[in-house]
Amino acid sequence: MPGRAVVAEPPGPGELGPAHAAFQHARSLADRGAFPEAIAEYQEGLRAAPSDRVGLLGIARAFELAGDPAACVRVCDSLLAQRPEDLDAWRARAEAYRALRNPQELLYSLTAIARLDPSDRAVQIERSEAQEITGETRAAYETLHALLRIDGPDARDPTLYLRLGDLAARLSMVGEAEAAYGRVIELDPARTRDVTLRRVRLLMESGRPDLALERLDAGSAPGPTTDPSDDTMLLLRAEILSRAERPAEARAIYEEILRKEPSSAVAVAGTAHSLMEEGKHSEARELLRSSLGRIPRDERLVLLLAEAESGLGNRDEAAREVEHGLELLPKSGSLWIRLGELDISREDWAGAGAAFAHAVELDPGNASVLLRAGFVAERRGSSTEALSWYDRAVQIAPHDGNAWTRRGLAQLASRQPEPALASFERALLIDPESDAAKEGKKAAGQKQRELAIDRQGLAALRLEAELHRPVTKNDLFVSLRVPFEMLDSVIAAMGRTPKIDVYRLPSAELAELEQASVRLITSAVERWPGGIEPGSLSLAEIAALHPGEASLEQIQRLFAYLEAVLHLDIRPENLELTPDVEELARQAMSAGGDDRTAFELVRDLRIGIFKARLIQTVERAGGAAHAPLPTLALGGEAAPAATVAFATPAALVAEPHFFPHEGVVGLVATPPSGGGTHGAPRGGAPAGLTPISHRRGADPIRCIGCGGIAAITHVCGAPICEHCLGNFRQCPKCCYPVDQSNAPIGGPDRPVARVAPVHPSPRPPLPTEEAVPEAPRGSPTRRERAAPKDSRGGPEQDDDEEDETPVRPPREPRPPREAAAPARPVVAPPSIAPVPTVAPARPPRRMRTDEEPRL
Incomplete structure (x- = not known):
């Protein structure tokens, strides 16, 4: 419709008072085309009369004629806020939005004009056109149908009846469309051919191709207005x-x-x-490829070629054909939509999002494309972006129930149950039978209740941390004002324990939990600088330390993650480190402090708890060294063989430098005694530790920790060398302490061995049971033989450590053969006589094998 200039009534004498002269001058300037000067004069007059209707309408007209429709809209809206029934203001507003090409706001203004002036038939026709543009097809049909029922000059316009028939055909109203098309032929018989084509197409679209063919044959019969060869x-x-x-x-x-x-x-x-309908996709592809070489590029041919490739199973080739077509037709919205659909079929969500973004840019008023863009954004995991697409869709098509339903689902995924409930209710107003909207409304109500329970459960956890005791229902009812019917649900929500498998977490969720663990543990260490006692970091304490915007589900999941990581069985032989973790481990070991806990590593290095556990494992396993290097014997004398000496737990207590924990077995190399076999052991390795005998000529058994030559076998079966025994407190394989608690037999009364390096050559055979003579009465005890001599040659006396167990003398070795190396001292089997227990120097305490706080 052509634009209408808004002409205000000329003011009467004395109507405007002091502003009269300014408005009259401004009007004359606007009539001469001096719009900036006219606007300045109107503003000068409006300073004296800011709410004057004539001045506001005049400056709005000047803004619109000066090419600033946005300013015109602002003036009209301010005037309509005071006078909502001002018809001239509504007309000026419609002119401004017509210039801005905003069909939604134009329709809003035309609706107001139609209500204030129902006799304006031109406004009704334009309103119907605006309704059709905005997708309100039924409203456009009803507006035009109501206009044509009233007798007037427009009631005999065949063009309006043709448009009415097209609207009815789009709404699948076959009878109404046929009646409108018949009225067109009555008013203008020259349009018979156009009407015949429309009637045939209507029958074809309504699913009656047989009737459409009959109507076409009847309409194409020889006559003055038809041409069968058309x-x-x-x-x-x-x-x-x-x-x-x-x-x-x-x-x-x-x-x-x-x-x-x-x-x-x-x-x-x-x-x-x-x-392609006959299944000949290959022939169709060849025809299209040959035709595209001689026919100008047409989007229909490109779309059909992509369909032929898809029918042959070549979806990648189909996408390439569409992309090639877009190089020549970059403004084709149909090609961008088809490319997005092909990307969806290939699950290329990033490519689909880009394709639909181009399609929306080319056709911003297409609600169907906006809904597809929102669907792709949802599949990419961006609920916020999806919600923005759906918001635009419901603005363009407010009568589309599917758009409101999709918007509600996106709001529900974004944890916005209240707006989602409103969207589902709007969808049900449009389509009361929509199952998706009904299910969504039910889910939104349930989500509202779950979020309320979640908030109350989180508040209950923080109250429990404040009270330092478990909360009761009375605490919830009185202190938190929880409704009575929700008490059981809140208590149950507090006790939820999600299961976490650290190794199966998605990378994004793992990174999020690691960052949350850094913030939480840093806050905990700052709150308890003296250290976190085992069992003190409860779920309630974590809720109190966590920021207020977190949900109960997030806090429980973080707690489950911390618990799972702290209980992981991380062993060096199964460890695979990424370069960043290796670098962090080097930084941690360079900074010193081998006894730092995992929480301290988190605080110092600002890393997650899982990386801290990995670094701890690297620190504990990285202290192993190679086996003792061979040494040349100088002076022509052979180096004496290392021996194995025994020490009781009480003796270990007396040597704090050996191992800091009482009751823990210490295993170190003992230098050989001065002579003979008096320093030879009689009991072998301690309980749970078995000496290893290496066969001559065979490959020596290697330590599982450092690869050196093993000396003993742990109770778990792991070979361990003397270096690892002396420098580490735990077995490299099972991580249990190397002490008597691992022994399958015996107890604290069993002697503890100081194991010396075992020579790789085989030991001499043990004597038979009958060959060992019984120790005579009065023989020296085991401690007397091992104790150093005093100045008189006798053993030193110790009143607190007496052991009267006799030790049987070893057998005399057999005479060596000629040209044979001297035999090694023979180790006699341990005596079966009971060994009296010795009271420890200090009360034994339980050894802590894990210094981490336990959740």
């Missing part, structure tokens, strides 16, 4: 035959048209489509 009629006939599942006949018509016009893109497209 290509339009032939193409329509071929399309009807395709709809009637008669592709061979349709292809024959298309081929006839191609013989007359080889460059007809419609005929090529119809032929290719009929070939």
